[in-house]
Amino acid sequence: MEELDHRRNLADAVYAILAPIYPDATPLLRYRNCFELLCAVVLSAQCTDEQVNRATPKLFAAWPDAESLAAADIDRVAETIHSVGFYKTKARHLVEASRLMVEKHGGEPPSSMEEMLALPGVGRKTANLVLSACFGQPGIIVDTHVLRVALRLGLGAKADPANMEARIAELVFPEKRSRFSHALNRHGKFTCTARKPACQACPLALICPRIGLPPS
């Protein structure tokens, strides 16, 4: 119980510090609608947001909605997105997910976690991101940046996204979860980076145990 209280207090403090620094609680991926967001997040696995943002304009120009992408030739889609990692698998996922969206959801991303996870290429990170951005549902989006920062802070102990999502859910009220995730994501991207965390300049330095890092 004491340990849970400690992590709750820590999460409260992290939120209080980071939320004003990163007030924009939206994805860094570029998109114009929920279909595009879902495609962009599927493409972002093992890939930077910048790489995805460079690839999606061509993809959406050729196939602007789920109907057209569902009918697309997978090899042509793969060719169009070849600059992102695992492009062949991702092309297949995009076309198959579009087919399911057309068949079952009127050509739009579905609004429940269960239906989201039934789409090819969609895991909990993608589902939480789309459900929060498109449907206002509380989502804890554990991508590589969020996982790394949360581990260093000690919000959870396992390097496993599903486990970290559950740990953060114990600490953060639903209405704050999306914002908390986006703030942690940006903090990981710009300050608490994988190779060279800027601990000296970090606004969390006084409360961060820097788990897994050498003493400063």
Ligand code: SF4
């Ligand atoms: S103090 Fe260092 S390890 Fe902790 S959050 Fe800041 S940059 Fe990351």
